[in-house]
Amino acid sequence: MTETGEGSRPGYSSEVELRGVGHGKREHTAASPPPPATDAAVLHSSVLDTIGEEITGDALPEGHVLTLEQIRERFGVSRTVARETMRILESMGLVRSRRRVGITVQPRASWNVYDPRVIWWRLSGPGRNAQLRSLTELRIAVEPLAAGAAARSASAAERDRAVEIAATLRALGEAGDLDRFLAADVAFHTLLLQASGNEMFGALADVVAVVLQGRTQLGLMPHHPEPAALDLHEAVADAVAGGRPRDAETGMRELLAEVRHAMLPLWEPGTRKG
Amino acid sequence: MTETGEGSRPGYSSEVELRGVGHGKREHTAASPPPPATDAAVLHSSVLDTIGEEITGDALPEGHVLTLEQIRERFGVSRTVARETMRILESMGLVRSRRRVGITVQPRASWNVYDPRVIWWRLSGPGRNAQLRSLTELRIAVEPLAAGAAARSASAAERDRAVEIAATLRALGEAGDLDRFLAADVAFHTLLLQASGNEMFGALADVVAVVLQGRTQLGLMPHHPEPAALDLHEAVADAVAGGRPRDAETGMRELLAEVRHAMLPLWEPGTRKG
DNA sequence: CCCCCTAGAATGGTGTTACCAATCGCTGGG
């Protein structure tokens, strides 16, 4: 939205070194949606990303202790920047800072797993499949109700738009234009979540976007979307447009049942970590 | 072993206050059960709380511009503390900091509404009913699936504990001990969310705790819990213990239907804000 | 000889101040 400059992270200008030590590559695939990113241009954000990925990716295990001095030295930044970084990590529940002790990595139970950055980091790391699974289950829980709510409280413009996107999806799906299909699919689900009138649902739009993209990148998307899926998108859109919450809800539920089925391969290699 | 520290999140002990509106000064420190989880002892946290409440409570409207100098002066803190506070607010999406322009309050759409502190602030402010409603809808979406997942993947100890808490609930409910009933109710839902094996669900335990407490404080709780609710808790517990996901799911759905019904008074005064 | 308790030292975050660099909105001059 307000982020015009796409360069996202690689911004690190200046002579500061900032190399992320081990864990070499930033793999999260090219051309991906810029991580949540607050400001790309600020110095602390790169330090934040590196440490955040290390913690969420288990490179820094629970209980590990950092100090401001280590951070300062490792990244070649001032103590102030190290402190700001640490404060943000603390506010995400990833670490806890205590006098004389240092900065301790917290157990996963205290992480703010809904923070967009945390989600992003976990998707970039070894826990990716598990995270994708968790997020999909969350979608399955929330989206049907969100669709129902949208059917109740969407504005006229939103209802029209839903029908319009559903039609676009059919066209793109039948044409086999997967890239644009993905974009429209994201737009569809985002629209419904936000039209639900519940900001807790609306805030999950980014999650859905990331999951859909992840699904495509993992090749869990058929080359031609299932006709049934296209039908269901249209059914949901019609139900929303026509103000039929029950239909919208059940339609979305069926749609997600297919999604669940498609992602089942991820379920197996149970990457549950201690 | 696993039991000892488990309460971990310094919970919301029974005397949580959910202060209505008031939003006094930063006096917030004493006797106030830590809403989220930072250190109360640190200086920036009181500044954070004050400004956070003001933004989420619409006292500082979208587009309003602050400066570090104002913050420094108003709270009598150093620039460093003001900066740290601002960084945290920025990481929550409440503000955005830009050179030469200052610190701008962001629209609600960019808030991290799942951040425990944001939830807490919104519950303390004028949007309280709307927030309680949103959170309840979220519960309705998530808890049935979480119960189903718990029936699939809970540990033996967790299954036993579910049955045990359900029995406790009946006893406390019939005795009319509302305080302890509330505590046990929170424990029950927390257990299921965490036993679901999905950390996105598990992270909502605090949300449920806050909603249940809010419900009680608003007097939306009958003096004697409905027998039907007690039956349903037991039914869900049995289904989880017996590994019957469908039963657990539908049981929880019925349970939440009652919750929805009970909270309906809140639905009416549609506090939808622009 | 061993254990426990206390006092003091070492450590590392907390908060403050001062200073310079970079950016970018705004104003005033051409």
Next chain:
DNA sequence: CCCAGCGATTGGTAACACCATTCTAGGGGG
């Protein structure tokens, strides 16, 4: 109407005093 430059405001660095917490060493008692 455009453009340059001023200046406000954040971004980043450095050095300092402070103090809570932990660790350790020493002493006293069993």
